[in-house]
Amino acid sequence: MELRNDNENKSLLGQVDWLTVILYAILVVAGAVSIYAATYNYERSSSMFSLTEFSGKQFLWIGLSFVIGFSLLLIDRRLYEAYAYPIYAVMILLLIVTAFVAPDIKGSRSWLTFGPVSMQPAEFAKTATALALAKLFSTYGFQLKDFKSYAIAGTIILLPILCIILERETGSALVYTALIFVLYREGMSGFVLFAALCAIVYFVLVLKFAASAIMGIELGIFIVFIIIMAIIVAMLLFYCRSFILGRNVLLGYLGCGLVAWVLIALGVPVNGYLFFGLTIGASLIYLLIAMFHDDLRKVLTTVIWAVASIVFMFSVNYAFNNVLQDHQQKRIKVTLGIVDDPKFTGYNVNQAKIAIGSGGIIGNGFLNGTQTKLKFVPEQHTDFIFCTIGEEEGFVGCTIVLFLFLALILRIMHIAERQHTAFGRVYAYCVASILIFHLAVNVGMVIGLCPVIGIPLPFFSYGGSSLWGFTFLLFILLRIDAGRADYGNW
């Protein structure tokens, strides 16, 4: 055993996935250079590596990251699996403690301060959660089948979310929702993803088109009704594979639509709620009767889905107005283009778009950007670092950065699929999912496609905690992956 360990250590460097390390190195260095550009001062500028500059500090964190990373590679990979739960437990405790002892910084209580050093435990909780989830799925006989298994997996994901919400870092908490991809990969019904997609589409449509009305109802509601009807027909045809039901319902909808259209053309007012209520209601009653002659479970699922959709649709406005906080509502409205508020809520995004848009194809050149340096873009070296890339390196630079991230994520998924253990695979998918969420949301908010959610761009945004958090995540993966050849040897 000891001998084999020696062998394993000797061949370690050969086993490490160097492509990932190279992508990582390119991203962190590009990040520090961007931080230098973002915080460059016309009046006094010192070297990129000077510790008085943010970039200098970031280079220091990067150096330490490599030390941490290679230290992580030296640890026996079995330890990660063995101590996954204790690490998770300690991390949850730390999050809770942080929520109560941390000072209030800009409304959040997520920073632990030890003298001159402060760190954000939430950044490290991702690794712990990923390990715990991996450990759960590698437990003998565990399968995502029954309620109990969903409940355990869900709890592992929900605990850090609750703790981080307690720290009032909603953005960081939302990152864990990305782990739904892992559950999906490990057997969760695809229906959940489909439902999530439907929920997002309904939400956006209902809010976006709330202002205009058609047939006496909001345009958003009208569109969602039509979509629900289309999906019912599609589900009957492709999910239930029942041509007859699909055809009958479709013809029924078309017939009702024609009648309504003729009535409206004749000047008879037709109320939208009445129309859709009668049409969809009738179709659902028909399906409830017809399902006994068909695939009962699947038709029933379709009916339940339709009813849930309608309930969700009607709850959107209520939830939006009563559950979300004021500033969250505003951010969403700005993103959806419902309100235009370039001075206040929309200021960040508007300035970010200006900065990025001013870059053109090849950008203004390194250190020649004006918008970020002159502080028009807030949080320019942290959450909005992508602006500097857009402004100075242009469309080409942005695309390269996006493709580097894409390459890294796809590489991690490739690594995931080549694992022999559920532990390795699940952990790798956790890493990929977290990166997907960060990339999609951070870049999305900077270019105005997502509401502003304050999470960093991995490897780029300034900050030791964030950088080290991702370093832990990635190098533990590399360590687990480096030992894959030994599968079955222990």
Added chain:
Amino acid sequence: MRKDYNLEKRKYVIGGFIVVVVVIYVIRLFNLQVADAQYRESAQNNALLYRSSYPSRGQIYDRNDSLVVFNEPVYDLVFVPMDVEPFDTLDLCTTLRMTRDEFDDKWNKLNDKRTNRNYSLYTEQTLMQHLTPDDYGRIQEKLYKYPGFYIVQRIIRQYNYHVGANILGNIREVNDRDLERDSAGYYSPGDYTGDLGVEKSYEQWLRGRKGKEILFRDAMGKIKGRYKDGAMDVAPIAGNDLKLSIDIELQQFGEHLMEHKIGAIVAIEPKTGEVLALVTSPNYDPALLVGKERGKNYGLLSADKNKPLFDRSIQAAYPPGSTFKPSQGLIFLQEGVIDLNTAFPCARGFHFGGMKVGCHGHGSPLPLKPALQTSCNSYFCWGLKKMLDNKSKYGSTAQAFDLWKQYMVSMGYGYRLNIDLPGESRGFIPNVAYYDKMRGKDQWSALSIISISIGQGEILATPLQIANLSATIANRGYFYTPHVVKEIVGEGPLPQFKERHYTKVDTSYYQSVAEGMRMAVTGGTCRKANIPGLDVCGKTGTAQNPHGKDHSVFMGFAPMNDPKIAICVFVENAGFGASFGVPIGAMMIERYLQGDSPGLQSRANAMAATWTMTHSTSPIEAANNTKYTKPAGGTPGSASPASPRAEAATVPATQSRVNNGTKE
């Protein structure tokens, strides 16, 4: 371990998701960065501040290179609202010598967008303008206590000679109308522009060219550096200095003579058309329209019944009276109406068909020269009648009159002479259409308009036009367009002032008219102008007018055969030409050709002390009675003022007061 290949396919869903997201983002970036140019523009508007850098305005010298108008730095107390921190208001009030109420009132007005349209958190707001050196010293010392308050330097116009406001003009902030008219887009709100006088007419040379600085401005509006290290900046180009044709001491002397009188003096150097003095009375100290009291003083000057802002030398159109007669003589000679021997009778006036134009007692009949000498009305009435009635030559009275008008226009009457000052009046010479309209077609005749021959009736002329006639006679037949700027330093004189204008009268006829005017001085109406050794030629005028007593007018030039100065003096409602016009004109000629002397000075003082004004408050008196507020910026006393008035207006030099200020 069991591998579920069904589940493994799900990697394509997850991978597909992120690929789709990245593709959507790339498309979005393409739209933002490549397809849409508006963001680049917004970025420039965000980050670049185009700031003008102001050149120094040209200074103004007189014909003898005495500095008349110059620039002086003054100090304003400003604050940038963003930078102001809570301060001890009471202490600041004490420092500024304001009461708490005054300060609060001012402060609230400045910090309210409704009352201060230039308000911005990030730009300088002026709290106190033109600090006295005393205030400057006191405030400067305490300024460290008040972050956000600064003292900034500005430039104002200062005057070495407190005369010639009508010539010099002044500067003021551009108004909305200026900005509308400024098609070239040179001015921005807050810029200064010339108002009145040469400051206005030579604005484009005096102002120089503004420079442009392109600066980086951060989100807070703070300046963070120069765009491209100043490579795109444009340096300001200083304005050209002006060299006036005015003899500033003669101007001062002329204004002194005209004290307590209403009227004008125009003195021209005939050989060049250069205006030596352009006096209007009453007038005002140009320094009154400088700095923070400008608005108030301008209001008082506008309201003054004696209209000191009205430049009578070029803007007032008066009946020229008998000074018109030499021009008539010239036309008659040219048209062959008379020759030098033609004599017309005068029986104490012109009597014909019930028409009577009175005259005074002198010999009769008279030929042209003695007629000029005695200023015989009858002679010129007969002359005009003969000309206009000569239907065989001209076809009709109307055609003859039309020709007559062309002569007058060629001598500079009826239209603007286009002197290089704003607001010139064109005077009035009626034409055929005018009489047809006013009196009916063919309803007028030589007889009914006969009084125009002696410069009455409808005829109006500016003192400048009369002086120009004098200069034309002095030159024996030509004139240069009168102008007050001899040279734009660095650019030379303007070409239009280098062009001789000949009249329609042959130069050969001028000599006799000049001789007639000489006789008027030696033995006629202007004997008081007979200065030994100067060979003055002259013509008086006593212009009847609807406003009261006759205007006293003198027109003349000297020396007769080498004329150096041609002059017109016009004193409103002062009686005979001989009583005010002639002595003032003579003293001006003497002052210019022979220089100052104690005798002249005492005569001038006596003249200055003589009142002809009906409204007793002259702005000059008022200025000394502090009705008009002196600018606080200090008026330097580097020039030794010749007149008592100028002395009274002079306050201690700026320099000494600055010293006092810092000693405190």
